[in-house]
């Protein structure tokens with residue numbers, strides 16, 4: 388079985404690759420294909436066509452995307468919508484043209500309306516206005532779901548979509564401005580302790596709620612969904628509502644998250660809130676009962692996950708491999 392993992396150097400792609408390599412090393416008949424962004428720009432249709440016609444993988448995991456937190460989404464909307472649409476169109480179409488039988492693509496919890504009933508069920512999709520801070524990215528992700536569904540309907544492909552909640556873990560992006568909240572706070576509290584600062588400023592009011600899932604859980608859920616027999620997958624989905632939410636099923640306020648991260652890092656100072664920064668969606672807890680009925684639940688708790696991610700971050704810093 389030849390599997391192409393697009394985005395293998397990213398946080399999720401890396402976790403999926405590690406789990407597939409472990410299976411291969413245990414004797415599974417797996418050939419794993421990867422390409423760096425530099426070697427294959429997935430927004431380049433001609434290059435993607437040549438790649439698929441040459442490699443002809445059996446299956447594809449699409450974990451490559453332009454990804455970022457609320458600040459990045461709010462400041463680079465053209466790149467978020469253009470690059471993600473192009474990546475999805477090129478990979479999904481060229482996979483079909485090369486005869487790829489099965490594909491799994493990763494969407495996002497931000498596809499749901501800003502004020503969707505919580506927890507958000509898969510059928511809340513397209514029932515209301517999106518969160519403005521990430522609407523371009525959300526539109527691209529919704530298009531990804533509809534691309535898979537349309538190719539399945541017209542060409543009888545088996546292309547599946549999972550919708551991750553906010554993810555974190557080794558390989559995350561820790562950029563001070565463009566990262567997501569959890570890695571951003573890990574880095575900020577770490578630097579505050581190292582510099583003996585007495586205050587750490589958090590963006591927004593601290594009132595929004597977020598659900599978090601460790602990337603190793605996400606990778607396991609991705610492979611679980613990908614390997615479901617088609618009749619089982621179709622039992623819980625329908626041709627035009629085919630995506631599956633993936634989350635931990637619990638959420639915390641940003642203030643509670645900050646207090647949790649401060650505790651793990653050992654920060655004893657004050658936490659302040661910069662309300663000139665956007666809060667984004669007030670809450671986006673996903674209903675994960677569809678995936679639970681199929682037989683998968685998360686296993687890494689938020690506190691354990693933050694601790695292990697911080698350990699990884701410290702090792703990277705000690706080796707001078709500043710986490711990106």
Ligand SMILES: NC(=O)C1=CN([C@@H]2O[C@H](COP(=O)(O)OP(=O)(O)OC[C@H]3O[C@@H](n4cnc5c(N)ncnc54)[C@H](OP(=O)(O)O)[C@@H]3O)[C@@H](O)[C@H]2O)C=CC1
Pocket residue numbers: 393394395396397398399400423424425427428429430449450451452453454470474493494495496551552553554555558559560567
């Ligand atoms: N992180 C999160 O909280 C969440 C992530 N997701 C989704 O999960 C998936 C993976 O996200 P995550 O691992 O966090 O993101 P990362 O940014 O860590 O990884 C994305 C990968 O895609 C690659 N990439 C980006 N653009 C291109 C391109 N044009 N051509 C080739 N490769 C490209 C990047 O390479 P390089 O860095 O070299 O440019 C990187 O390796 C994405 O679809 C994302 O939307 C969904 C919900 C939450």
Ligand SMILES: C[C@H]1O[C@H](OP(=O)(O)OP(=O)(O)OC[C@H]2O[C@@H](n3cnc4c(=O)[nH]c(N)nc43)[C@H](O)[C@@H]2O)[C@@H](O)[C@@H](O)C1=O
Pocket residue numbers: 454455456457458460495496497520521524552553554564565566567568569571572589590591595597641664665666667668
């Ligand atoms: C996964 C999801 O991620 C994005 O949505 P988001 O969850 O709103 O993104 P976020 O993690 O950046 O913020 C979560 C909350 O946290 C607050 N917050 C506090 N202090 C920091 C801070 O220092 N950095 C960041 N980034 N946020 C902070 C921030 O103000 C907000 O209230 C989508 O763009 C899209 O990419 C997507 O799909």
